[in-house]
Amino acid sequence: MFFYIIQLLSLASTVVAVSYLTCKSTPGSKDWPSDAEWAQLNLTLSGRLLKPSPPGAVCHPDQPTFNSEACPVVQAGWNTTIWHTNNPVSSVLNNVNNDTCLPEPTDPCSGEGYPIYVVNATSADDVKKGVDFAREKNIRLIVKATGHDYMGRSSAPKSLSIWTHHIKNISFQDGFTPNGCNFSDPIEGAAITIGAGEQMINIDYQAHLRNLTIVSGGGGTVGHGGYLTGAGHAALSSTYGLGADQVLEMELVTPGGDIIIINECQHTDLFWAVRGGGGSTFGVITSVTIKAFPSSTFLVATVFLGIKIGTEAYWDVATSLLGKFPALGDQGMTAYSEFVYNYTSADLNSSTPVDGFSGTFILPALHSENTTESLTATLRKVLDDVTAPYPNQFTSSISSQSYPDFYTWYLPSNGPNNAGFDAQTGSRLLDGKALTNASGLKEALKLLIPAQSPLQIYLVSGKGVHNAQPRGGGNAVNPAWRSAYVHTVVGAYWEPFDLAEKAKQEELLTNTYVEAWRKLAPDTGAYVNEADVNEPNFQQAFWGDHYPRLVSIKKAVDPTDVFWCHPCVGNEGWKVIDDVLCRV
Template identity: 30%
Template sequence: MHSIRRRALINAALGIAATGCVPPLIPLVTGQEPVREPARTTRRVRVTDPDWPSRAEWAALNGKVGGRLLELSSPFAACRNAPRSAACRDVLAQLKNPYFLGDDPALTQSSGWIDAWTSTPSVYAVAAEQSNDVAQAVRFAREHRVRLVIKGGGHSYQGTSNAPDSLLIWTRRMRGIRLYDAFVPLDCEGDMPPQPAVTVAAGEMWMHVYDAVTTRGGRYVQGGGCATVGVAGLVQSGGFGSFSKKFGTAAGSLLEAQVVTADGIERIVNARTDPDLFWALKGGGGGSFGVVTSVTLKTHPLPDYVGVVSAVLRASSPQAFRRLIDRFLAFYADALLNEHWGETVSMSPDGTLRISMLFQGFDRVEAGRIWQPFLQSVTETASEVRLVEPVRIQSIPARRLWDPAFIMKHAPGVMVADGRPGAAPDNVFWAADQTDAGRFTYGYESLWLPASLLDPSARASLSDALFQTSQQWNVSLSFNKGLAGAPEDARDTAMNPDVLDAFALAIISGEGAPAFAGMPGAPVDIAAARQAAMRIRGAAQSLRVVAPHAGAYVSESSFHQEDWPRAYWGEHYPMLDAVKRKYDPDGLFFVHQGVASNEWDPEGFTRLQ
């Protein structure tokens, strides 16, 4: 009883309705008839269509959402009118600040993708602050056949958080983080023991969640590595962090979610209430099944220490580089394929091996002992491999990893502050992620590499493939994004089961400077971008020689992914399709290469099936 009362108070503090998801379901919008099932939608309306909602209808929606309907325009309008003005300069100066990009509903964290999409503002946005705002927007879009878009952090490389001629549900203002010592999901009392957890509203970003849970709460929650990614979208896509080999994915940590479905009903979903929808939200892709307004995630005891091992090595010849790749893979298979290690190693056409590996669960002395055999082998082959940047092995108390004051004092330059006047002091992000802000993508390929490739009988073929790939384009191995060896309780998600047997996610990508629609300055060099895209695809094909049927991670993959249902979800796709048809039979929620998106044209306006 006490846990129920406590949850009600926390939900009230977060602005979350305390409605259950077991029958009877009650529409959030009181005083109205239940939503009538409309005729099957065959076409969504555009601004230029005569049946686009009238000004009066938009005004009525504004009244229902408490004046939180925004009419959007490009922030680059100031540049069109006065390209040398201070207002224009201010906008352009902030395009590498992810907080600025996230705080403007007309912008996204990526600016576009060659021959795919360009970031374009919606016509209107509901700046949702509570679940009723979301429900009203869903009902309006459904009744008026308006293209609907959902954006929290706006980090989608695929462009799924923006669309022209659309209504945006912008969850950025839905804020709140509450910690539990003993959480039990709704209707699970007696079936599930209480456990520490955190409830997070949809508009939060991981930097603030980590600060609350780890720095101040002394616990660990599995979130994203990039600190400015939105919480709800990451969970729905899977969600890897630096220590996923130990703690699994964000999706695997989900205990409960609150979601507004296409019927305008808010549901509290967990393993007991709407278990099929709950499972689909655990990696079935963001924006396909409803609008998530909050998530509750399990938290874990903190390890004593976390740390990093970094170095840059360069081989003297292609042959020496091939041997270096093989030597590192053998070392990884023997010493690092376990719950302690994550993050990346990358290989470049100039024969460079860049190491940036994070660890948890021991200190720098133990980390140095583990790496000693590999580093000794580098010393012994100094004639063919040299250190371009020295080996650094550092560790800190785990509680300080996301502590802005501590990091900025003891590791200056590792974090960057939001430099806008009046910005919150905890608005910080990793400096390494700044290249992602505003990026215009040329190409992006990912594939999960099965751990069987590390077996001695197969490793030579893997080394050959990685070498051939690296001669064409930079390739990185994200070891924390393969769950081979992860705990069993992290495995019950809707993601492609390929991730469970993978030792790493291979990523091959390239991008250019921000190129938002309407932005002044030199346009994208289309020929160069297309050439880069072709080389990236070719490099990926070289790696697919050893993993021809490997799946891909939905959040980090090609806009032009072939056979995407199998690549993203594998054998789980038919079940996800059934959940989609149950909760969204008319296809209100459309995202590029999302579940059942093949029923619509590429922009989501005309039904094809």
């Protein structure tokens, strides 16, 4: 399809250039499929082609789907991830769909931020039919399982979406032989084969029923497809490795419409690339087989450290505390922690404002010496060591608890599960060099903690990630993970429709907040699933030295760019212009 794009000089209102571009088909263009062609696709899908209205439209009297009784239900669900994951087009973040139809009657509403049609897939064959139609008709194609994608890769206007949410199945094997592999013995241990629509909380539950544990995403409503393609950090990463390191086999629908099984014995380049190379790029995952581990007692300690606000000692102690994280990660410990500034919290037993630190420290009891007492003692020594130069200035507490297995802790603790707001994330991986660079780290913390309080610091790497041995000799996970200890997340927030504030916050995120971490750790990178969509040189930041090989595989499997997203492997050469995807 061809569009004439006329560029105007705003000051002179003069036409200065005309470009002749090849673009994806859109409604109103000559090659957009007719109603009869869409009806035929629906017939082949046994009625599973959807043309959904914007989910917030039920609250707008001027919309055909207005429903005064349904509106309060939508409004109540809008702030939860589970509601969005059960909707064919909705997303956790409002801005991913350009705020085009929020469930507020006073806001504008249109379908311009959403896909036009959705394949409600229940099988790999359904996915294939959708992919074939998009390829043959030159339609922009996206993939959604849950809508948890903070980068916006599972949303796009004027597109056809493959919704994999209803591809549900879970099966367990004791020992697993990948398809096409002539192994004398199966891969030792338990394995789980999971349909693309399954979500973490159910996978974890089913594993729990069989006395098994998996490397699981933090949010229970997260799907495993985008999680694994991005690398997938977890509460058990420091012990077992990243989510992508657990993959034994995948079923994939390729851009050419082939349904294939990829593993260490067949389609090995794709098997390497999909495990960490990013979602919505190399095809549509319809099922995956991963390792599972015997359940063990699960130890959790809640730590709090606080000091009177505005005390210089806080920065020294915060810096020293982070310097202890590499040693904790090497012990197999994980932590979800945050630094707070001028903060009051009943949950932290802080009734007056403090500058502080709180964290949940996690350790599976794989050895007899791992007990709540030993975990408490380890963390107590850390707190005593970092505060020793400042006697009687800090208050601290440690509360440890033992759980029978991971799931028992995970069920009430998973999250975050909030949704329905405008935001953008940014992240950086911090290695031992960055965490022990006292002067540089202190400088970064003094900038970031006041601006980002609470500042999220996730100790989700360590010996399990550094020493991981993925099947097939490796995977496409960002090499920075193999030396990092901490994944730190920062955010930008704004009210819907405030474009000036949006621009300001995005500028701060990219060029101030994340830049502070880049300056501290210039040779690492970022976790693609929780990164800045405007990350400079994202190719290096998300995939490092793996990027050239990933591009080569992308070009080989998808030479016409059936799949395109940003920021994703091989997306160079295309640009979204007025909601239309065009070659440039």
